[in-house]
Amino acid sequence: MMSDPEITVIIPAYNVAGLILPCLSSVMAQSRNDWQAIVVDDGSTDATAAEIATLDDPRISLVQQKNAGVSVARNHGLSLARGRFTMFLDGDDVLNPTALARLAAGLDAHPEAVAAFGTFLKILPSGAPYPGQKPLALHRYPDGDVLAAMLRGNFLANGGHVLLRTAVAQRLGGFDTALRLSEDWEFWCRLAAEGTFAFIGTEPEVFSLRVRPGSASGGLSVDWANHQPSLDAVLGNAAIRARFSEAAWRHLSRQMRASHMWECGRVNFTMRRFRPARRLMLGAIRLEPSAKRAALLVAASLQRHMRLALVSRLRFRDRDVAADRPA
Known part of the structure; x- marks a missing residue:
């Protein structure tokens, strides 16, 4: 045995x-x-x-x-x-x-x-x-x-x-x-x-x-409504919430929403849905201002209008932004 x-x-x-x-x-x-x-x-x-x-x-x-x-x-x-x-x-x-x-x-x-x-x-x-x-x-x-x-x-x-x-x-x-x-x-x-x-x-x-094309998560990521359930699950988790002060949790809540909003905007941009992409990306910047996000949004806009590959396949994810912050 x-x-x-x-x-x-x-x-x-x-x-x-x-x-x-x-x-x-x-x-x-x-x-x-x-x-x-x-x-x-x-x-x-x-x-x-x-x-x-x-x-x-x-x-x-x-x-x-x-x-x-x-x-x-x-x-x-x-x-x-x-x-x-x-x-x-x-x-x-x-x-x-x-x-x-x-x-x-x-x-x-x-x-x-x-x-x-x-x-x-x-x-x-x-x-x-x-x-x-x-x-x-x-x-x-x-x-x-x-x-x-x-x-x-x-x-x-x-x-x-x-x-x-x-x-x-x-x-x-x-x-x-x-x-x-x-x-x-x-x-x-x-x-x-x-x-x-x-x-x-x-x-x-x-x-x-x-890395294979046509992933299920990529198809779901384009719709902001699909991001809400996981956000709600984490935001409503008492064990997670108890780890932080009230002020820290408010800040983290904004960062979480901004992160998901930015990712949803990124996916929309790669699918050439430029209007919702811009709305979502701007929403993320309003929630959690970031010089890097602002610069990437400008670069993405230039890429769209000038057809220049300034941001190769727009491969920026919010982890790139988060990685700049201390844990």
Whole structure:
């Protein structure tokens, strides 16, 4: 009988045939082998499940469910997790061979921490490096008590570079399945209210994030109404609110709304919906004035009217603004 694993890797998978095997191969290639991988097939209509079935590794299990969304899939996997530590890895991403060892060592070295995380690289659908990335050595993240920084803007790419304590995640109930957008941010905020995050350093990267067009979150992000439920969930969370004074909470509330409004405006701009983009971006600046945001808005306007690539694909996110502030 196999002993319980130390680490559980939960992999929600929906129509990732051709990508799920590289993902699982990266888990199988880890420098430590005391893990289990739970793949939750969220009603795929392609060959995802058939490809997983070709693997002969007792540490990998396949769970199939009707299509219910990524949060339900993650929570399903979390309910089955047996490891002390858990990672949520998307089915098209790829781990560095030392990822689990480094992250687990980070948690063991910081018993007060609820999560450990590192850096990531982006890759194209083909697996080639994504062009124009900032060198890993220049990545900057908050460390320790990251709650205020997380409230101001999600500084994590996704769960693929985060290892967390399974018992804490289970006690929190996992992801809020009622949320269709920013459900990961809402979960990270609740987790950050429970304890500190340990940053394990910049190099090497923990995982490679595969950037694919047509993501569901991108389609939802264009509508400001879709941002409200996650905002309301965080703003109404008594445990999070109790961590701050009245004045600090008012300021953070403005920053949160401004961050989401800016992101919604950014997505509208990339979709060439310039009128709502301008309205949302100006709204963000009114809520939380920022010289950087103002400069980016001017650059975006010039790009639109002069057709100059002053802001390449307008790849500025509010985490770029938040990163300039102390945690």
